[in-house]
Amino acid sequence: MELGFLKPLFARPGPWASVYIETTRATEDAAKIQKLRERSIAAQLIDAGADGYTTRAVMERLAHEPVAGTPPGRALFAAGAEVVLDVPLTLPPPVGEATWSMLPHVAPLATLRGDSPTCMVAYIDRAGADLELREGNRRTTLDEARGSEWQGRGHRGVPTDRYEWHYRNRVENGWNETADLIAAELARQWPESGAELLVLAGDARERRAVHNRLPERVQDVTVEAEGGGRSAGAGTAALDTEIRQACEAYAQDRLRRTLERFHRGRGKPGEHRESSVDTGPGEAAEGIPAVVDAARKHQVATLLLTPEAADGGRQVWIGPGVDEVAVQRGEARALGVPRPEQARADDALLRAAAAADCEVLVVPEGMQGPAGGLGAVLRWSM
Template sequence: MELAFLKPLFARPGPWASVYIETTRATEDAAKIQQLRDRSIAGQLIDAGADGYTTRAVMERLAHEPVAGTPPGRALFAAGAEVVLDVPLVLAPPAGEATWSLLPHVSPLAALRGDAPACLVAYVDRMGADLELREGHDRTTVSEARGKEWQGRGHRGVPTDRYEWHYRNKVENSWNETADIIVAEIVRQWPMSGAELLVLAGDARERRAVHNRLPERVRDATVEAESGGRSPGSAMAALDHEIERACETYARDRLHRTLERFHRGRGKPGEHREASVDTGPGEAAEGIPAVVDAARNHQVATLLLTPEAADAGRQVWIGPGVDEVAVQRGEARAMGVPRPEQARADDALLRAAAAADCDVLVVPEGMRGPAGGLGAVLRWSM
C-alpha cells in the first residue's frame, strides 16, 4: 500500500477518531442494521472520550452515506470537529470499530484497503489511445493521445492499382507515427499517475507496436490484455477480469520479492537483533527497536506488517514530529521531545513511513514474515 494519501492526517494534531465500518447493503433490513451500526459507533467514541463535536461530525458523515456504488467498507478519520479523510475499503471490516487516540489508528488500512497496484490502462487503436487510471474502486480518465491523420483513413479496402505500394507505405508510416504519439503520452503520464502497472488493451497489432516502443522502465511493468478496446461496449467485463488478475499477480510477485530481500538482509534468526544493538541494522530490520531506529533515520523502503502482529499494539514514545519515535521515554527526551506521549507502535511507524514516502506490505497468514509481526526492508544498510 502506498501511503501518500495518509499525509493529511499527520499534518495536523490529534486526538483522532478512527472508524472502520462495513457498508454493504445486501439485506432487506439494511436500514435497521445501519442504524444499529451508527449507534454502536457513537457509543464507542463517547466511551473512549471523544469530544462531542468530532463525534457529531462522524455521525453526520455516516448519515449521508451514499446508497449507490457503496464499497464493502469505509474508514473515517476525524479531528477537531471535521472528517479529514474518508477512505473506501476493498474488504469489509469484521466488525464496526471506533477508537479515540493521539494518532489516527491507520494500521488496519494496510489489510482492508488491499494491495492492488494503481493501474494505468491504455485503450489503443489506429486512431490513438485513451488513458485511464484505476485505483481500487476509482476510475479516472487521464488523457487522450490523438494519432496522425492520413489520407484514405476509413477506407475498407486497399487500392489495387499501381499506387498500392505507396498507399500501404503511407498507412504504415502514419500508424508508426501514431504509435510514437501514444508512447510519448504514456511516458508523460506514467510518473504523474503514480501507477505501478500499465495495461495495454485494444487491437492486437496496435497494442504490440506500442508495447515494443515503450522505454524499458515502463515496459517491465506492462501487460497486454486480450479483451476490451477503445470502442464502447468492447468486452469490458472480460477486460476488468484480466486487469484484476494482472494486479493480483503483480502484488503477489512484489510481496515475494520483498520477503526474499528481507530474509536475506536480516541474516540468520536472532543474528539481526543482536547485531542491531551495537552496529545498527543491515539491509533489513526486525522487531520494534530495530524498525523504530530505521524509521527515525528515514531508512525504511518497505514496512512489513503481519495481521494481528504481537508487536503492533505495543506502546512507543512519540513527539509532534513525524520521525520523533522512540522505544523508551528517556530516548525520546534525548531527541529533544519535551513532553513525549505514548502511541501504538504500528501507527507511529506508519506515520514515519508516510512522511518518508515508504511503501507498506501486509504479510498474510501462512507466509514467513518478521518475528513479532513488524519488519522493514531498508533503503541502505549501516
C-alpha cells in the first residue's frame, strides 16, 4: 500500500475520530440497516469521548452517502469538527468501528483498502494512444499521445507501382515515428504518475512496437493485454479482467520477493548466505523495539504487517513529530518530547512510514511473516 494519501492526517494534531463502516446496499432493507450502522458509529464515538462537533461532522458525512455506486465500505478520519479524509474501501469492514485517539487509527486500511498496484493503461493504435491511470476503483484520464501525420489506417494490398510503394513506405515510417512518440510520452509521465505497473492495450503489432521502445526500467514493469482498444466501440470487460489479473500477479510477486529479502535479512550477523542477492543478515527488523528503532532512523524501506498483528495494538510513546516514537516513555523524553502520548504501535509506525515514503505490505494468513505481526526490510544494514 502506498501511503502518500495519508500525509494530510499527520500534518495536524489530534485527537482523531477514525471510522470504518460497511456501506453496501444489496438488500431491500439496506436503508434501514445503514441507519443502524450509523447509530452504532455515533454511540461508539460518544462512548470513546469524542467531542460533539467532530461527531456531528462524521454523521453528516455518512448521512450524505450516495445510494448508487457506493463502495463496499468507507473509512473516515475527522478532527476539529472536520472530516479530513474520506477513503473508499475495497473490502467491507467485518464490523463497524469508531475510535477516538491521539493518532488516526489507519492500520485497518492496509487490509481493507487492498494492495492492488497503481496501474497506467495505454490504449494504442496507429494514430496515437490514450493514457489512463487506475488506482483501485478510481480511473483518471491522462494526456493523449498523438502520432505522426502519416500513421495510416487499415491494411492495403501489394504495391502496384513505385508511387504506391512510396506511399506505403511513408505510412510505415509514420507509424514508427508514432511508436517512438508514444514510448517517449509514457517514459515522460511514468516517474510522476506514481504507477507501479504499465499495461499496453491495442493491436499486437502496435503495442509490441511501443513496448520495444520503452526504457528498460519501464519495460521491466510492463505487460501487454490482448483485450481493449482505442476505438469508441472497443469492449472493456476482457481488458478489465486482464488488468486485474496482471495487478494480482504483480502484487503476489512483489510480496514474495520482499518476504524472501526479509527472511534472509533477519539472519544472525556472520551467518553463511547461499544467495547472491545483496540483502543479507542485519538488513531486516522484527518486533516492536527493532522496528521502532529503524523507523525513527528513517531506515525502513518496506513495512510488513499481518492482519490482526499481535504487536500492532501494543502501546508505544509518541511526540508531535512523525519520527518521534519510542517503546518507553523515558526514551521518548530523551528524544526531546516534553509530553509523550501513548498510541498503537501499528498506527505510529504507519505515520513514520508515510512520512518516509515507505512501502507497506500485508502478509496474508498462510504465509510466514514477521513474529508478532510487525517487521521491516531496511534501506541499509543494522
